[in-house]
Amino acid sequence: MEYRVLGTTGVHVSTMCLGAGMFGRFGNTDRSECARMVHRSIDAGINFIDTSDVYSFGESEEILGQALKGRRHDVVLATKYGLPVSGSANHSGGSRRWIMHEVEQSLRRLGTDYIDLYQMHRPDTDTDLDDTLGALTDLVRQGKIRMAGCSTFPAELIVESHWTAERRGRERFRTEQPPYSIIARGIESHVLPTCQRYGMGVLVWSPLAQGWLSGKYRRGATAAGVHRANLQPQLFDSSRPDTERKYDVVEQLVKVAEQADTSLMGLAMGFVVAHPAVTSAIIGPRTPEQLDGLLAVADVRLGNDTLDLIDEIVPPGTSVSREDDGYVPPAIADKGRRRRAGASEAIAISGRIDRLREAFGKDD
Helix, strand or coil, rough: CEEEEEECCCCCCEEEEEECCCCCCEECCCCCHHHHHHHHHHHHHCCEEECCHHHHHHHHHHHHHHCCCCCHHHHHEEEEEECCCCCCCCCCCCCHHHHHHHHHHHHHHCCCCCEEEEECCCCCCCHHCCCCHHHHHHHHHHHCCCEEEEEEECHHHHHHHHHHHHHCCCEEEEEEEECCCCCCCCCHHHHHHHHHHCCEEEEEECCCHHHHHCCCHHHHHHCCHHHHHCCCHHHHCCHHHHHHHHHHHHHHHHHHHHCCCCCHHHHHHHHHHCCCCEEEEEEEEHHHHHHHHHHHHHCCCCHHHHHHHHHHHCCCEECCHHHHCCCCCCHHHHHHHCCCCHHHHHHHHHHHHHHHHHHCCCCC
8 A cells, every 4th residue: 555645744644545435324334344344444554534424424433433443543534524414504514613513523423532634525605714714723723633624625715725824824724635536537627736736635535436437337237236326316317418428438448447457446546546636545435345346456556658548538627527526616506696686677677768768769
């Protein structure tokens, strides 16, 4: 297992990070089996584990807490906050009120007195970044977290967070956790260069593109064990043109993998860790068999010829489907933010004025 420095933090982490998103009711409900997967990962050299308060509604953190008893200091433990954990309006986001509450819940569930990396799961446009960074700064000073990070932030918000931290004397985001795979390369244009500019570590999620690059989804074949497809059916909707494009891409990548003497999964994992901005790739196995398959390709490294072939199939900086980007800014998702208030009324008034001018034959 290769180890890299997490940005400029001085913390060394494995190039594979165990993601616990499938631990609990979202995936594997066998807690003992999940614990064995944690131990198997650590024994294989993985010293980086990532989860979230929202995964299986906190159960993922509980499973990790139990599994890490006696081995807590062997790993760099990361979790996240910010996505809604209930129907309450204030049980999400980046407000000081929520952060101070939820960090205590995560510490309790994880059975630890500190979190190595505490990450904001998604941007919160309702909260001033200074409020968020102020709360995280207090948590660092209290010793409850060691570092703060963000996840799936656009480049402009990453820049704003660093400017805010510098001007207000706050702790800054030391890491970013974006989606990245051969199929979803949009972050290469702005996010990854920005992370490099600010010395941020990058741990990427979904390097297998939600299972598309695992090898189980092939045109004309019936996939077995399609838990991910059942969990996120919109990413596998055969009526969508981008789904057909994914099938085409997979078939071309299988041939490239054969030429590189590896599997499709090996090609996918080797691709993401080849980028100089990437520190670690998060794997999210649901079963021990899936974990073993991923560990088998942990050391795959791709040559320039192979990377050039991948560039021809999916051009750098592009994504096959926007569904794989992980975050749609409110300015795009909410049409009300793209239309001036009262626009229809203004158009109607303008029309009436034009008709009056025409009727009276005057310019004013």
